[in-house]
Amino acid sequence: MFGLPRKTSSLIIATCALLTGCQRGPNPADTIRNAYGWYLRELRSGVNPLEQKRAELKQFVTDNFLASIDNIRPELEASPFMDAQSFDAKLSIEKVTSDRRAATVRIGLSGRLSGQHALNVYLLKVDGRWKVDDVKLLEQLSLAEKSERNG
Secondary structure, three states, X not given: OOHHHXXXXXXXXXXXXXXXXXHOOOOHHHHHHHXXXXXXXXXXXXXXXXXXXXXXXXXXXXXXXXXXXXXXXXXHHOOHHHOOOOOOOEEEEEEEEEOOOEEEEEEEEEEOOOEEXXXXXXXXXXXXXXXXXXXXXXXXOEHHHHHHHHO
16 A cells, blocks of 8 residues: 555656756756856956956856957947946846757846847857857847957
């Protein structure tokens, strides 16, 4: 009488343990939340994360994305994304699509000073961790496309 429920609960526990073991870190949406939170904390503490915290930034982005950022840095330096005082945007996760190696996350950024923006964030799985590989403002060129055009 007690054998069936015990076997069933053992199976459920084993399945949960296996699924948890396969996760290996944050999912794509959590990676974006973590990266965004880290970026804002650095900006608000007076640090330029693109220059002064590159090693830490690499935990969130691919080398290709970092190179794309470097290619358009003059544009970024003059943008509200680098100014903690004018950058007040709140992040919302709108939609996540993923497979085992790549993911696309549509996010919303909205703020009193920065306005509203919809973006697609493209992530790749690198060594078991999700990393941002590109960001594209909807209806505009992505950072990678922009850096390619700027040469």
